[in-house]
Amino acid sequence: MLGRMRVLVVEDHELLARTIGAGLRREGFAVDVVTDGDRALQNLDLIPYDVLVLDRDLPTISGDDVCRQAGAHGLPARILMLTAAGTLSDRVHGLDLGADDYLTKPFDFPELVARIRALARRAVPPIPPVLRCADVELDPARRTVTRAGRPVPLSPKEFAVLAHLLTRPGVVVSTEELLDHVWDEAANPFTTTVKTTLGRLRAKLGEPPIITTVREGGYRAGD
Amino acid sequence: MLGRMRVLVVEDHELLARTIGAGLRREGFAVDVVTDGDRALQNLDLIPYDVLVLDRDLPTISGDDVCRQAGAHGLPARILMLTAAGTLSDRVHGLDLGADDYLTKPFDFPELVARIRALARRAVPPIPPVLRCADVELDPARRTVTRAGRPVPLSPKEFAVLAHLLTRPGVVVSTEELLDHVWDEAANPFTTTVKTTLGRLRAKLGEPPIITTVREGGYRAGD
DNA sequence: GGTCGCTTGTCACCGGGCTGTCACCGGCTC
DNA sequence: GAGCCGGTGACAGCCCGGTGACAAGCGACC
Numbered sequence: 001m002l003g004r005m006r007v008l009v010v011e012d013h014e015l016l017a018r019t020i021g022a023g024l025r026r027e028g029f030a031v032d033v034v035t036d037g038d039r040a041l042q043n044l045d046l047i048p049y050d051v052l053v054l055d056r057d058l059p060t061i062s063g064d065d066v067c068r069q070a071g072a073h074g075l076p077a078r079i080l081m082l083t084a085a086g087t088l089s090d091r092v093h094g095l096d097l098g099a100d101d102y103l104t105k106p107f108d109f110p111e112l113v114a115r116i117r118a119l120a121r122r123a124v125p126p127i128p129p130v131l132r133c134a135d136v137e138l139d140p141a142r143r144t145v146t147r148a149g150r151p152v153p154l155s156p157k158e159f160a161v162l163a164h165l166l167t168r169p170g171v172v173v174s175t176e177e178l179l180d181h182v183w184d185e186a187a188n189p190f191t192t193t194v195k196t197t198l199g200r201l202r203a204k205l206g207e208p209p210i211i212t213t214v215r216e217g218g219y220r221a222g223d
Numbered sequence: 224m225l226g227r228m229r230v231l232v233v234e235d236h237e238l239l240a241r242t243i244g245a246g247l248r249r250e251g252f253a254v255d256v257v258t259d260g261d262r263a264l265q266n267l268d269l270i271p272y273d274v275l276v277l278d279r280d281l282p283t284i285s286g287d288d289v290c291r292q293a294g295a296h297g298l299p300a301r302i303l304m305l306t307a308a309g310t311l312s313d314r315v316h317g318l319d320l321g322a323d324d325y326l327t328k329p330f331d332f333p334e335l336v337a338r339i340r341a342l343a344r345r346a347v348p349p350i351p352p353v354l355r356c357a358d359v360e361l362d363p364a365r366r367t368v369t370r371a372g373r374p375v376p377l378s379p380k381e382f383a384v385l386a387h388l389l390t391r392p393g394v395v396v397s398t399e400e401l402l403d404h405v406w407d408e409a410a411n412p413f414t415t416t417v418k419t420t421l422g423r424l425r426a427k428l429g430e431p432p433i434i435t436t437v438r439e440g441g442y443r444a445g446d
Numbered sequence: 447g448g449t450c451g452c453t454t455g456t457c458a459c460c461g462g463g464c465t466g467t468c469a470c471c472g473g474c475t476c
Numbered sequence: 477g478a479g480c481c482g483g484t485g486a487c488a489g490c491c492c493g494g495t496g497a498c499a500a501g502c503g504a505c506c
Contacts, residue, residue: 100341101324118323140340143250155453156249172366180271181229184253192493193455199494200454214366215464215492216379223365378464415482416466422483423465436482438474450505457498464491471484476477 006047007116009033010040010066011055011082020053020112027113037061041069051119053112054099056083067099078119082107131166133222136210138166147205157182158201162221165211170223172214229270230339232256233263233289234278234305243276243335250336260284267293274342276335277322279306290322301342305330354389356445359433361389370428380405381424385444388434393446395437 007029011017014035021033032047034040037058044052056063067079081102101115131138135148140163145152154162160182165173175194179187187193198219202211211221230252234240237258244256255270257263260281267275275293279286290302304325324338354361358371363386368375377385383405388396398417406416421442425434434444 157454160253168364170367171364181273182253184229184248184255188455191456195493196455196495199496202494213493217366220365380465411466414467418482419466419484422485426484438481448506451503453500453502455498455500458496460493460495462491462493464489466489467487469484469486471482473480473482475480 005050005116006030007032007051007053008040008043008047008049009053010035010037010058010063011053012036012058013055023109024113024116029116037063037066040066050078051116052079053116054079054081056081080112080115080119131163133166133169133210136166136205138163152204152206154201154204157197158204161197161201162205165219165221169221172218172220174218177218229253229272230255230274230276231263231266231270231272232276233258233260233281233286234276235259235281236278246332247336247339252339260286260289263289264292273301274339275302276339277302277304279304303335303338303342354386356389356392356433359389359428361386375427375429377424377427380420381427384420384424385428388442388444392444395440395443397441400441 005028007024009017009020009024009031011020011033012035017033017035021031024031032043032049034043037060040052040054040058041061043049054063054066058066063081067081079099079101081099083102083104100119103112103115131140136145136152137147138145138159143159145154145159145162161178164178164182176189178194179189183193198211202209205211211219214220230247232240232243232247232254234243234256235258240256240258244254247254255266255272257266260283263275263277264284266272275289277286277289281289286304290304293302302322302324304322306325323342326335326338354363359368359375360370361368361382366382368377368382368385384401387401387404399412401417402412421434425432428434434442436442
């Protein structure tokens with residue numbers, strides 16, 4: 001990766017924070033260190049960090065909250081969460097909150113560096129964890145869809161199609177692309193599978209329509 | 224992110240491979256499963272996967288080699304490596320080879336799913352540029368045309384003709400060229416199809432005219 | 447193991463809008 | 477004024493997409 005990578009370390013344990021900061025600087029990163037969530041959010045507003053190293057147990061504002069707000073702001077930083085040795089569900093929950101990776105304390109420093117590098121390689125901003133379109137919300141982590149607050153039960157295929165459409169609202173997605181990404185090799189492109197699935201999806205979503213058809217083109221959600 | 228969810232699982236232990244495949248399909252991913260590195264590379268050439276779940280210990284071609292070659296090909300897939308419980312340096316090495324994440328066996332299935340989701344949460348493909356001419360805008364991705372901000376509903380043929388003209392503003396496009404690019408081989412060159420379509424297109428675009436006619440030459444948009 | 451229910455792929459059929467064709471008209475050029 | 481060339485309105489066939497029905501596959505549950 002080109003240029004210096006900007007890293008923000010958020011860690012309330014001061015000694016640990018300094019140690020991490022110094023170590024990362026020695027590895028060539030441009031590092032800022034703050035010790036609480038308020039400062040973290042302030043800095044995030046000002047500086048386009050590449051990676052955010054975030055302790056989960058913070059005073060005032062928790063790491064989870066920082067994570068959520070960072071996601072909501074559409075901030076470009078990749079998030080690496082530091083957690084105390086916890087349960088599996090804790091760890092999974094962290095990822096689904098919008099973190100891109102996590103590391104359990106205590107950790108070895110080379111691993112932290114390697115993970116930061118791996119994160120910085122992903123040049124692309126993360127997507128906020130919940131997809132919205134009008135009064136439809138799709139939560140990838142919880143695998144749920146609601147319309148006007150009411151749950152809409154969807155089958156796996158229907159959910160995948162809707163998720164695919166909602167990632168790029170307003171963009172027309174062709175039948176071929178849907179077959180490529182939602183179905184697998186076994187899918188027969190000469191059948192009516194896609195349009196049938198879309199019909200069922202539309203029926204479950206109800207009125208007014210969320211998905212429009214573009215003749216000869218494909219389907220579009222939103223706008 | 225979740226919309227694009229094509230996953231290739233490369234795992235030589237057949238039962239494990241099947242289990243992972245079935246589980247991921249139930250989570251809504253489009254999954255292909257192969258059991259060796261050769262097949263993996265073949266599939267990677269053919270299909271644009273989003274995430275590659277790669278066992279490190281493979282027969283014939285090692286996971287490391289697949290990883291390297293996938294990286295060399297500039298393939299878009301994110302790589303999640305599965306490793307036997309190994310040393311730290313092994314794990315770091317995997318990340319530096321180009322893998323984006325790793326998981327040590329044995330692992331819990333929910334964690335695998337969470338990590339794949341985290342990986343799939345990634346770049347949106349670049350948006351094709353919007354074509355403009357005076358107050359007319361044509362967005363190829365959204366398949367929309369607006370005039371002075373107001374949407375102009377066009378049929379597929381009309382849209383294709385306008386798009387073709389707008390890609391080279393000011394250039395005269397002959398009827399033959401339009402037939403070649405917008406219509407297919409079945410089009411009958413001795414009929415009035417093109418001029419009829421152009422008439423309808425002009426009518427929908429309204430005043431002032433965007434498309435001018437060059438007698439004996441063809442049509443031109445803009446300039 | 448049997449049965450129920452859900453999901454999903456396939457087929458047949460329908461309806462509507464797109465589009466190709468034709469006839470006719472109008473303007474420009476010899 | 478005749479000959480061309482392009483524009484326009486009407487119309488009919490057709491193709492694309494929507495829908496309902498059905499069956500196979502697969503878990504879940506008893």
